[in-house]
Amino acid sequence: MKDDNNMISRRIFFLTDMEVSTTDGENFLKHIKDNAEKHTIWSTVVGVGLDLGAEVIQSVSRTIGCNYCNVRSARTFDELMNTEFHYTVTPIGFNIELSIAGERYTMEQGYGSPEIHQLQDKIDTRQSIKIITEFPSPMNDKNEVRGGCLLFKIIDMKKDEVNENFKITTSWDTVSGIRQSNEKEFEFSNDVDSFTHSGIRKSILLVRYTSFMKRYLKLRQASATPDVIDEYQSMRRQYPSLVEYFKKEMTAINDKSLDEEEYKHLTDIAQQDDIPLNE
Numbered sequence: 021m022k023d024d025n026n027m028i029s030r031r032i033f034f035l036t037d038m039e040v041s042t043t044d045g046e047n048f049l050k051h052i053k054d055n056a057e058k059h060t061i062w063s064t065v066v067g068v069g070l071d072l073g074a075e076v077i078q079s080v081s082r083t084i085g086c087n088y089c090n091v092r093s094a095r096t097f098d099e100l101m102n103t104e105f106h107y108t109v110t111p112i113g114f115n116i117e118l119s120i121a122g123e124r125y126t127m128e129q130g131y132g133s134p135e136i137h138q139l140q141d142k143i144d145t146r147q148s149i150k151i152i153t154e155f156p157s158p159m160n161d162k163n164e165v166r167g168g169c170l171l172f173k174i175i176d177m178k179k180d181e182v183n184e185n186f187k188i189t190t191s192w193d194t195v196s197g198i199r200q201s202n203e204k205e206f207e208f209s210n211d212v213d214s215f216t217h218s219g220i221r222k223s224i225l226l227v228r229y230t231s232f233m234k235r236y237l238k239l240r241q242a243s244a245t246p247d248v249i250d251e252y253q254s255m256r257r258q259y260p261s262l263v264e265y266f267k268k269e270m271t272a273i274n275d276k277s278l279d280e281e282e283y284k285h286l287t288d289i290a291q292q293d294d295i296p297l298n299e
Contacts, residue, residue, distance in 0.1 A: 029195075031062045031085075031109050037069055049079045056083050064108055066091060066100070078134045084152050085111055107156045113192035119148040121187040124178050131227050132170040154192070171223045176208070183208060218273050225269045229282055232262055233289075240293075259290060260298045 032055070055061040062085030065076065072080075072088055080088045089108065091097040100108065120126065126147055130136030135151050149172075157168030174186075184207075191201035215221040232255070239252040263286050270278045290297055 029062065029085075029111075030060065031064060033109065034063060034065045035068050036065065037067070045076070049076065052080060052086060053083050056085050060085070062086050062111070064088070068097070074134075081134045082152055084114060086153065087111075087155055104158050107158050110156065111153050111195065112156050113154045113194065114152065116151040116154055116190065116192040117148060118151075119189045119191075120174075121189065123147075124176060124184065125186045126175050126177060128173045128175045130170065130172050132168075132223070136170060136172075169219055169223045171220070171227060218275075221269065222273050222275060222278070225266065225273070225278075226282070229262070229266060229286070232258075233285075236289075256293070256295055259295045263287065263290065263297050 052063045052065070055063060063080070063083075064086070065072065065080050065088045067076075067088070067090040069092060072090060077088055080086045087108065089100065091100055127149060130149060133151060136149050151170075155168065185205050186207075187203055187205050189201060189203045191199065193199055215224075236252075236255045236259070239248055239255065242248045242252075263283075266278075266283055266286060270283055287297070289295075
């Protein structure tokens, strides 16, 4: 396969349900890693009908030139193969590093990739992150990027002082192996919920939804200790507010896919658990 620069790359496109033994799964991931590092043969792993496991996601995303995605229906499979295929198999950058200048701002948490979700450095020195490979994302009819968003929660270590802008430098290797960099300056808005882009607004919505639901579902199946029961009941009381917030944001963003998946999941769980909603 040739990219836009007429450079040849080799890639294996796996369609799998990953219903394999532990040994076979480990061998599969080792094969992907060896291909990438020793033979420059990259891989795309597509989970069909179910979400790929955490081990697969972490291993593949941390292997150079490789990526993963999930398809749960005939419609999403058709979109992948006919609309998004070129984006899925064409990396645009390697060894990406994002760095915040100065000592005032640090990264508390990252979302959107296993490589940035669990940052290991101490929070007061966490001013840079690294990503192995990045791929382009398709745009909608409003020229807005769908998916592929990396979201960071930034901490102001001197929040009692006067606001000041902060700079982020992004550096990466191109497919040709040329190191490039870009610097941008940002400022925080005084508004609590201020969005410069609907994609950012959607990302924040999904982070809040995911964080709440992961904790709620974990408590739902945990042993019934007094502390667990108290927290679970508290989250049940918060649940209608989350649904109301999600519906409001979904309408503002105007993304029908949220209604088909996440919002439906919210209302289905509420029905299963007999949680009355403010509708």
